[in-house]
Amino acid sequence: MSEKLFRKPVIIVNFKAYREVNGPGALELAKICEKVSGEAGLNIAICPPTVDLGYVARNVSIPVFSQNVNPRAPGSATGWITPSMVEACGAVGTLINHTEHKIKPMDIEECMELSKASNLYTVICSDNDKVAAEVAKLRPDFVAVEPPDLIGGDISVTTANPGIIENTVEAVRAVNRSVMILCGAGIKNGDDVKAALELGTDGVLLASGVVRAKDPEAAVRDLVKMI
Ligand code: G3P
DSSP states (O other), X not given: OHHHHOOSSEEEEEOTTOGGGSTHHHHHHHHHHHHHHHHHTSOEEEEOOGGGHHHHHTTOSSOBEESOOOSOOSXXXXXXXXXXXXXXXXXXXXXXXXXXXXXXXXXXXXXXXHHHHTTOEEEEEESSHHHHHHHHTTOOSEEEEOOGGGTTSSSOHHHHOHHHHXXXXXXXXXXXXXXXXXXXXXXXXXXXXXXXXXXXXXXXXEOHHHHTOSSHHHHHHHHTTTO
């Protein structure tokens, strides 16, 4: 499914729950990503805060992902985020098992099944190459590797721990040749994106480098400058 909407290089910006994207900030940043995406001729996907997911998805033309789904079918599921409601609100995909929102292995499988049934693109996140290879067997569209200790920091995983990216690419490719591989943690600029691609990934998953930047538009432009 990923080939239809996504081609290498893939950039996914996770807005997380930063103050900068509370309220109107979410759509403002989404519009910036949409603008640069159009100019660069590639899809920059975004993960806005869940409370604004439908609002953002209805107002931009770039792919919008949920930051999370719960393993729940439509019905008696008060407060849970069902894959079905994510699809219905106009989003096209979801992160699963982000390191800041980890779920049990059994729930990852259930989320995958329900998300596929709702035609959502799936990004399963992992802390390391071993987990990445395990979750790649579930046939998501994307696997992301993000060492937790580098998340939100100033040093990109491509500089601080390129080995974990190379190991992930090798381990994931051994079990699934078609899944797209992303890396994340500390990625801030076009040099980091270039390094990620040179290490064998298909793209990056990032947050603070864009969301917390003084000039988010300049930050997004910088990300795509080497592409
Ligand atoms: O989901 C992206 C992520 O966890 C990496 O965050 O702030 O290091 O780019 P950051």
